[in-house]
Amino acid sequence: MSSVANPVLFQSPRLSLAGADILVREALLQAEAAGVRVAISATDDAGQLICSARMDGAPGVSTEISARKALTAAQLKVETYRLQQLVDQHHPSYLAATSLCPIAGGVPITMEGRTIGALGVSGADEGSDRRIAEEAVRKFMSQLGDDR
Numbered sequence: 001m002s003s004v005a006n007p008v009l010f011q012s013p014r015l016s017l018a019g020a021d022i023l024v025r026e027a028l029l030q031a032e033a034a035g036v037r038v039a040i041s042a043t044d045d046a047g048q049l050i051c052s053a054r055m056d057g058a059p060g061v062s063t064e065i066s067a068r069k070a071l072t073a074a075q076l077k078v079e080t081y082r083l084q085q086l087v088d089q090h091h092p093s094y095l096a097a098t099s100l101c102p103i104a105g106g107v108p109i110t111m112e113g114r115t116i117g118a119l120g121v122s123g124a125d126e127g128s129d130r131r132i133a134e135e136a137v138r139k140f141m142s143q144l145g146d147d148r
Helices: 019-035 062-077 080-088 092-098 128-141
Strands: 038-046 049-054 105-113 113-123
Touching: 019 038, 019 049, 019 113, 019 128, 038 062, 049 062, 062 080, 062 105, 062 113, 080 128, 105 128, 113 128
Parallel strands: none
Antiparallel strands: 038 049, 038 113, 105 113
């Protein structure tokens, strides 16, 4: 097999199951420290679910919402709070895509300028969901030597 990159194929890193597990566990630690009960979802770069967890006492619907926040962050390559701001500023067209979730708590994971996955958190207030997701991604990236 040649070590030369094939010009018709993308050669990019993607979040693995092991990486998704680390992210979810870190978000669980962050939620415990904040004293909240949440659901957490990690997806690949296309927004497809890799790993999720729901803490005891977290609302049942938070599992679906965390997955949709992660999907949204992965597909649009922005934190979901930014999408929420657009909707709040009278740009409701983002609500037409029913799989998207314009609520804070979804964070894309980028490496080498490319989105490799995303993390979604749901079950607490929007500010807590966002902080938990951002801190978990920050710690994950610092473990990889990419300090954000």
